[in-house]
């Protein structure tokens with residue numbers, strides 16, 4: 138089985154690098170409609186199940202890489218200490234490229250990495266997906282590697298699982314794969330669009346989550362009795378979701394996304410100690426969405442590893458839903 142370093146080397150070794158003066162890349166944030174929760178391999182960050190997401194359009198991360206005298210990480214205009222958790226993760230990721238490329242390019246410079254999230258503070262959307270996807274794309278350009286979409290998604294996954302999907306736009310399918318070395322665990326875009334589908338972000342809390350998704354996944358896989366049925370649930374939900382997207386069946390899409398998200402949270406709550414990412418306001422929004430639906434409004438929700446709610450609805454209902462949830466940001 139490969140280490141992260143060996144994995145990166147296997148992908149990058151097929152490409153001949155040369156250093157550019159500067160490279161800038163953007164990647165969108167994404168929201169999973171069929172969730173990824175649980176790793177089959179921690180070292181290579183490989184998921185237990187497939188997952189499926191949709192991108193958040195212009196909301197995401199732009200990253201620029203340029204040579205410098207010493208390494209620097211600038212996040213949203215502020216230079217971070219290199220022992221800051223985020224900066225250390227970024228440099229560790231950059232080194233996966235740098236160490237491989239090093240052998241081919243002499244006099245390799247230190248790097249200045251400037252990363253800007255335009256996801257509004259408090260939108261309740263994680264930036265690790267768009268962040269590592271943008272960083273991967275910027276490194277690919279900076280070293281003139283010409284990685285394919287599949288290779289970019291394989292590399293981005295070493296930063297975060299959801300980043301693998303943020304390499305592409307639109308609906309994106311992430312394969313869990315079965316190869317112990319992870320070479321078949323990539324993402325690919327689905328060739329369909331759904332312009333009437335809208336996503337509304339409701340921020341309950343903009344605070345960083347108490348338990349990271351990495352730790353939360355480990356705890357759930359190790360201790361939750363409900364996790365035993367999760368892979369089968371994902372398989373069933375995925376079949377429904379693919380059919381819903383193909384047929385543009387909004388009810389099937391929304392109901393599948395909502396039950397998939399709530400089942401993921403049930404699995405977490407059954408862990409020891411229990412993992413509950415919801416705030417009382419999250420519960421209140423869930424009840425309100427379900428009540429509005431009983432009254433005939435086609436409205437569904439999904440929730441990631443945090444308290445914030447993402448509403449799923451059709452463009453024609455935007456006005457009604459905005460009236461019910463005035464704080465919602467429509468994508």
Ligand code: PMV
Pocket residue numbers: 168169171172173174188263265266297298299300350351441442
């Ligand atoms: O990519 P990570 O390690 O931040 O995990 C993402 C987990 C969820 O957002 C809850 C689900 C998903 O598929 O994005």
